[in-house]
Amino acid sequence: MLAFTKMQSLGNDFILVDGIRLPFELDKGQIRYIADRHLGIGCDQVLVAELTDSNADFAMRVFNADGTEAEQCGNGARCFARFLHEEGLSDKRRLSVALRRHAINLEVEDDWQVVVEMGEPIFDPSEIPFESDHQTAAYELEVSNEVYEVHVVSMGNPHAVVLVNDIDSVDVDSLGAAIGRHARFPQGANVGFVSLNTRNKLRLRVWERGVGETLACGSGACAAVVSCHRVGEVDDQVLVELPGGVLDVRWPGQGSVFLKGSAITVFRGEINLALV
Incomplete structure (x- = not known):
């Protein structure tokens, strides 16, 4: 059985799981099952908390509902900060979290408002990536x-x-x-x-x-x-x-761009992935 926490921010909903105390890997089929709103739990993304070899406090892996892995999730990052606190994994108000491509900083305010320092926007087409032989505003x-x-x-x-x-x-x-x-x-x-x-x-x-x-x-x-x-x-x-x-x-x-909003815990539970 896999323990999980269902969370949401402005209706953008997530399943968060602890991969720190008990490391594990989810395959695409399992992620799609978890995210399925009829057969599983239902969510936009699955977020996995992990340890990291970088200078960050934690790593956050982001999986879309179709099982693909994403690089970033601003709303999910705010929920991630609350999840770490509620699971007893950290009591720090300021956290650094490693993502696939870079790290972001989180600051937990009162009433579970969380500010995410998202990093600097990238406009170079080759780094986005976007196919263009020049850089312009549009x-x-x-x-x-x-x-x-x-x-x-x-x-x-x-x-x-x-x-x-x-x-x-x-x-x-x-x-x-x-x-x-x-x-x-x-x-x-x-x-x-x-x-x-x-x-x-x-x-x-x-x-x-x-x-x-x-x-x-x-x-x-x-x-x-x-x-x-x-x-x-x-x-x-x-x-x-x-x-x-x-x-x-x-x-x-x-x-850097700064993003502020809520992080709400909906419920906790367990799911049997052996059914997948």
């Missing part, structure tokens, strides 16, 4: 005989950001999948659709690789604010309204 991308202006950035994972006038009318699952699986994104991308409200507030819907549209996406909120800031549309601190709630994102135009 790129033209042809999808189903339509040309879209797409802002491309990595927040530790690749993101495409599209500004739209009517966010409610966007077919996020269809268009998001078409952009996110475009050949110019060799590793795929998360796709955010943004509607600007004011200079310190925007609306966002996100299609996530390996999941589909989610109620919230922390790294997607950061990518949206960074992309809009680069073209002068928003200020340094922005409230990002997603279907599941509001995130607070800060970026002054250089350096």
